[in-house]
Amino acid sequence: MTEKKLGLPSVVATGVGVVVATSCLISLGIGSAAIGMTFIISMVIAIILNILFALSVSELNALMPNLTGGLAQYTLACMGPFISIVVMVGGYLLCNTIVGSAECAMFGNTIASVLPNIPIPGNYYSVALIIILMITNLNGVDVFAKIQNVVTYTLIGSLVIMGVLGFLKLGTGEVVAQPMILSTNFTDITSLCGLAFFLFIGSEYIVPISNRVQNARRNVPLGLIITLVVVFGMETLLVFGFHNYTAWADLGASTTPHILYGTMLLGNFGTIWMALVSICAVTGVINTIISSLAYIADGMAKINLLPKFFMKTNKKGAPYVGILIIGGIMALINATGLSTTSQLSFLILTGVVFWMVAYIVTHLNVLVLRKRLPKAPRTFKVPFGPVIPIIGSLGIVWMIYNISSDPATRISIYLTCGFIFACLTVYSVIWVKKVMKLKLFKPIPLEKVMAMENDLYHVYHNAKSGDHIPKLEK
């Protein structure tokens, strides 16, 4: 019996589930409180750059379809193993694990604030959530898809309803009379583009599941773009709602602006509802992060960028080593109660910089393959030649420059990123030279990267020297 393929709604569910996170709602609150409704302009700039990235990913997916490692494999074929490891280990595994941990911590804080009479620390809730999601993911793709759809549609529905109620002033709370716009200064708007960018990143998680998507040629690019547009629509409604029901000053001062909005819109009922939405958001994000990162680690191990044990699967076909390690690290970070809100915000912005670097590399990958394989058939090709990848790259560099409006914070983020890049560089050089025994910047031929997806490739290539062909049972 063939496995049931995922349709376009499931593709969008996966994308929206990971893009919309509690930290996104907090970013939305901070950005709106800073300049008012003009934050929507920052969001428009950010979504345009994210759509340009989605187009580049779609072209790479058309040229190298059905890859489990996604951006790592594209980069290996275009720029060689060194950059693949630094950008993809740094940009994806590390920063997603950190951002995911921050999400879980916010989840715990939200529950603890909603249930103040129960003397259980917030991080207990966080760890419990991670363990539950690890178990469901260990049960394979079907459980993952079912959870993802229910969670995501609950989240989308709730945010749309609360956004519309706020937009149309239909809440039970008192409508606040305040200016719509706090600043029209273009510098203020651009300084928040980095924050706005975080509202949309992550849609590329669709790529690793593309081999399980029905009519992937159409549904993957379409799913990427629909995901971004749906998220933009929801978040724009919420910005209008913030304006109508929460004083800008209170919104900016709150560590949980989304809960504040729920309370001001619908009283206690709104508090509980927004808390439930937070739970849904975190569940969706953590579920997708654990699953997708495990598959990405599996893909990276296939191309020898990570140790082979990430390729091991259980009876349900789930890459259990990746699930256990990624979930375990997130649980450990939360168990130590490491994070305050300011630390979490800082970690998120630091992670975003790595993410942005990965996006720039993706745009460059498109240009490299255009040059190297100009005649290869592409079922999807980014229009206007090299213009869109170039504009996309420059736009993201500009975003990194504007990652924070506070110069001290910006310098701290740059220093942290520099330190992590330095550590990753050491790991990458040692791994490429000693384990892979390859040149740092020499691209692996595309057909070889594709061949590495075949499980038999590893059976043959892991055979002992002089005995490449595995012995068959008689």
Next chain:
Amino acid sequence: MELSRIEIITNNSKIEALKNAMGKYGITGMTVSQVLGCGVQFGTQEYEVEQKKEPTLLPKDLVMLVLPTKDVPAFLKFVQEELYTGHIGDGKIFVSAVTNAIRVRTGEDGLDALCQN
């Protein structure tokens, strides 16, 4: 009207999807043969470590059809996109000129022999 013969050699596993896609594209006739062959890799599988020294013939499908020459570029683009996976063994396409085609039952020739009457 000038006619061209298209010969497509591809993996057995792709023939069903290719046949259905060509039907939707509007192709009204084709001939498929099961053949043996190898390309520049001498039949080496993509996952194997070393390339074979002697040619190894692998089972393939050969699809032959004849088209008006003016329709060939669009059809080639369609077939390439349909067969493309990026893996070794996606296939080869050969194009050659056809001097004439004759429908035996009616004696029609040229393009008339290929179209429904």
